Amino acid sequence: MDNVFSEIKSRLAMPEVARFYGLEMNRANMACCPFHDDKTPSLKVYDDHFYCFGCGATGDQTGFVAKLFGLRQIDAAKKISEDFGLGLFDREFAAPIKIAPNPKYEMQKWLGEARQTVKDYLTTLYKWHRDYAPRNQDDEFHPLFVESLQKIDYIEYLQDILTRGSEEDKRDLYENGKADIEKIRKRLDDFDNVQRFEKRKAI
Numbered sequence: 001m002d003n004v005f006s007e008i009k010s011r012l013a014m015p016e017v018a019r020f021y022g023l024e025m026n027r028a029n030m031a032c033c034p035f036h037d038d039k040t041p042s043l044k045v046y047d048d049h050f051y052c053f054g055c056g057a058t059g060d061q062t063g064f065v066a067k068l069f070g071l072r073q074i075d076a077a078k079k080i081s082e083d084f085g086l087g088l089f090d091r092e093f094a095a096p097i098k099i100a101p102n103p104k105y106e107m108q109k110w111l112g113e114a115r116q117t118v119k120d121y122l123t124t125l126y127k128w129h130r131d132y133a134p135r136n137q138d139d140e141f142h143p144l145f146v147e148s149l150q151k152i153d154y155i156e157y158l159q160d161i162l163t164r165g166s167e168e169d170k171r172d173l174y175e176n177g178k179a180d181i182e183k184i185r186k187r188l189d190d191f192d193n194v195q196r197f198e199k200r201k202a203i
């Protein structure tokens with residue numbers, strides 16, 4: 001049984017495990033730490049362990065999963081074995097373990113995705129504002145230009161919260177802003193589909 005941990009270490013690299021459970025790393029394998037309120041990436045993912053320069057959190061592959069989901073080491077090992085199909089416990093334990101999601105982690109994950117959505121939409125709005133601005137005084141406003149006029153302020157405000165906001169503002173957005181972010185995501189998806197359609201027509 002004590003081989004289970006070393007087995008996991010030898011079969012899965014730390015970055016692979018971290019990525020699988022939603023940690024977003026930059027090219028230097030630095031990430032925003034899910035174990036404290038981290039605004040800039042201070043958690044470094046090494047090949048066989050992680051270390052946070054902000055809060056000192058550290059551990060190996062199993063330790064990471066244990067911390068993230070609030071599990072005992074052995075349960076974390078079971079989860080990894082199941083999620084990666086390693087089959088390390090197949091003979092000994094038939095019953096799958098139930099995981100209660102870590103609410104703090106859920107929020108950080110949601111905020112990360114929201115940040116990306118808002119950034120994508122804002123980039124698109126700036127582009128529309130530039131590309132569809134009326135050239136002559138009498139031109140009718142293009143609908144995408146109108147959308148940029150209506151939305152840019154609000155989306156900049158959301159981006160401000162998501163990048164520079166206080167922990168309280170972020171929590172407030174997490175609790176009350178889900179519908180808004182969902183709408184933005186849907187707007188981007190719809191626009192993507194239209195673009196794909198237009199491209200097909202052009203060919």
Ligand SMILES: [Zn+2]
Nearest residue numbers: 033036052055
């Ligand atoms: Zn930390």
